[in-house]
Amino acid sequence: MMSAFKQENDENNSPSETGADRSALLYQKALSLMPGGCSRNTVLRRPNPLYAQSAAGCFVTDIEGTRRVDFANNMAALIHGHAHPEIVTQVTEQLQKGSAFTLATEAEIDYAEHLCSRNTGFDKIRFVNSGTEAVMSCLKASRAYTGRAKIAKVEGAYHGLYDYAEVSQTASPSNWGEVSKPNSVPVAFGTPQAALDDVVVIPFNDPPRAIAILNKHKDELACVLVDLLPHRVGLIPASTEFVIALREWTENNGALLVFDEVITFRNGYGGAQDNYPVTPDLTAMGKMIGGGFPVGALAGNSEVMDVMNPLNDKVLFPHSGTFSANPVTMVAGLSAMKLFDREAVFRLNAQGDRLRAKISDVIAQADVPACVTGTGSMFRIHMKATPPTNYRDAYASPQEAKLMTALVDHLFDNGFMMINTCSGTLSTVMTDRELSHFAEVLLAGLNRLKPQFDALKPSTTITE
Incomplete structure (x- = not known):
């Protein structure tokens, strides 16, 4: 699925100007130079990773010209977003x-x-x-x-x-x-x-x-x-x-x-x-x-x-x-x-509370066996009906792992960068507008994947 962000940007740019396929070409070169074509496995995607061009605030633009909201924040390393x-x-x-x-x-x-x-x-x-x-x-x-x-x-x-x-x-x-x-x-x-x-x-x-x-x-x-x-x-x-x-x-x-x-x-x-x-x-x-x-x-x-x-x-x-x-x-x-003073910490944690509440509401609307965990400015979406309590509970079955990847891909294709476990972190430069848009895209993704989610629901046998 092509990102709405991508479509919007492409209306004003020809393929040559947006550098279409440049990421694929770069990755082929990278494969000849580094194991797996990278120095950190977290950047890999199929069929190839995308390459960053620039970033500012809570947005990252890749070399194809697509801009996304960054909930990964370089694996939770950027508390104030990019280029503050x-x-x-x-x-x-x-x-x-x-x-x-x-x-x-x-x-x-x-x-x-x-x-x-x-x-x-x-x-x-x-x-x-x-x-x-x-x-x-x-x-x-x-x-x-x-x-x-x-x-x-x-x-x-x-x-x-x-x-x-x-x-x-x-x-x-x-x-x-x-x-x-x-x-x-x-x-x-x-x-x-x-x-x-x-x-x-x-x-x-x-x-x-x-x-x-x-x-x-x-x-x-x-x-x-x-x-x-x-x-x-x-x-x-x-x-x-x-x-x-x-x-x-x-x-x-x-x-x-x-x-x-x-x-x-x-x-x-x-x-x-x-x-x-x-x-x-x-x-x-x-x-x-x-x-x-x-x-x-x-x-x-x-x-x-x-x-x-x-x-x-x-x-x-x-x-x-x-x-x-x-x-x-x-x-x-x-x-x-x-x-990141006391006021900023309080404000960001409160924003995290609001986002987790939005995610819970979206899951309820979609009526799928999923849940959200986390505190402060971090969250994680599980393909499970109830929040896990330990590592063994949190461990994803093959079906759950497949669903998680599909949801992360949906979010990515529609303008949101996530950590590959369907986790995210907030930055102080985010606004409620980004959170609301995320909830809309998440709902669309859960609805699209609902048939696969239904396979996770425990079956019931009716006996006379």
Whole structure:
């Protein structure tokens, strides 16, 4: 189906002017240069990825001339949409001074001060270059502080590419094991068995089972790693009961509690953890705190963070990085986060509430077995009648996965970029107009796919 946006643009442009088929030609060249023709799998589409030409606000225009509303926001990394004027100005000024030095910069101190001021649990902070690196550094700091090797994580949760952090994120019914004893399932072929043995997998939002599993390793665990709104688990909030249980267990057993807020820091002024009566020992951050540039950070308890202190007689965790705290990222991040003040956080979260309500209304109108989950400025549409409660509930059957892909394609073809799990994130530059239009396009898509949805509904047998 051709996008209405595409049709509108094509009325004023000939095929040669819009660069028709240019994406296909570029992809053929890319295939000869990169595995799969890309450096990140998330950009792939059939028959070929589209290539961006420009973006501004909440809109992205591809090289074919089609403009779409961006609910992907570079996988939740853009809190103010694209090319925000204030961020562009700050970055441009910094680039004229230099992009990176083997010297410290005042920009790093300014940004560290700002982020620490947003959360009382952030005594100290260090910057890195990605969310993966931030989580990895938290795990290594936990090991250095406790002297223990094992880590515990939630089944299905995504925490980046580090061998230990990625365990179980692609587990399936064929290999995930018993619910009371989930298997440590590798993602990449060749993952060392030793790495798998050092990862303890716990079920999400199930305190009794989680604590029973942790108790079996209480003298071996360096930390428990938790995402408070894990995307791969279904974008379901961690229950207060679950988080408190983990906090109490770690305190009682000499382990650390680590929150992965690489994505969820957008949901509160001091992160999603603002919504819980718990302070973690370490927090990993990334994505939107970079203002559109590569970034990561870990912050937390001063005593724990001190394992990275190079001024100590013995440095337990030597830590550095060529582009860590580069001034371009620092000024972009500081500018973005100053703009994302308490009022902006409240306003965006309220907008998220309105959008999820609209989606629920649309699902009811279409009368299909679907639901929406999420909190704050994030949402996910499931091809299930009731919201899942954990990774196993959220796992998509082949039929559900096919429907999800069809719905994402429908939205894309009609002007909306989504994350490929039918998830989306809001940016501060979006308006209710974009949300209402999304609801209209979503309703049309659900109605078109209704015959396929009907196949998901449980059948009833009438007996005399």
